[in-house]
Amino acid sequence: MGLDLEDGDPAGGESIPGYCGDLPAATAALLQEAAACDDERRAEFLILRAHHQSPFHFAVYLALYKFHFYRQHFEAAEQWMRAGLAASAQAAGFPLDAPAPARFAEPLAAAPRFYLFSLKALAFTLLRQQRPEEARAYLDQLQRLDPEDRIGAGPVRAVAAATA
Incomplete structure (x- = not known):
């Protein structure tokens, strides 16, 4: 999917520091799972779940717009x-x-x-x-x-x- 999170292990702490600000570990885990997922529907589901968990986090917006952009869903x-x-x-x-x-x-x-x-x-x-x-x-x-x-x-x- 192309999502890059800087530094940190999502299983090992409260938040993950990164380019878009600290990301809660549970949200980071969802985004990392989505990035590794081969099933497009599942990946989108995981990103939307991350959005539900952290609705205003920049890393989630980044994941959402990268997901759609790379699939040429430009309007989304x-x-x-x-x-x-x-x-x-x-x-x-x-x-x-x-x-x-x-x-x-x-x-x-x-x-x-x-x-x-x-x-x-x-x-x-x-x-x-x-x-x-x-x-x-x-x-x-x-x-x-x-x-x-x-x-x-x-x-x-x-x-x-x-x-x-």
């Missing part, structure tokens, strides 16, 4: 990306329908990092859906929030430029 992936953006915006302390801060403080905390990563993922997904103008709007927002390109949006920008 986009819905989960937008849900993850809303959750990370709320956690970062700004409403999704208002401008984000001009710049996120260093080092990037889990919520701003996931917000930026999700903007990049959404732009790429929109490009895959032949919606380049929308993708460029998100890439412009990403450029404003991450002018140093800490999350590596350059390749997505190159794809967007090639569709101009």
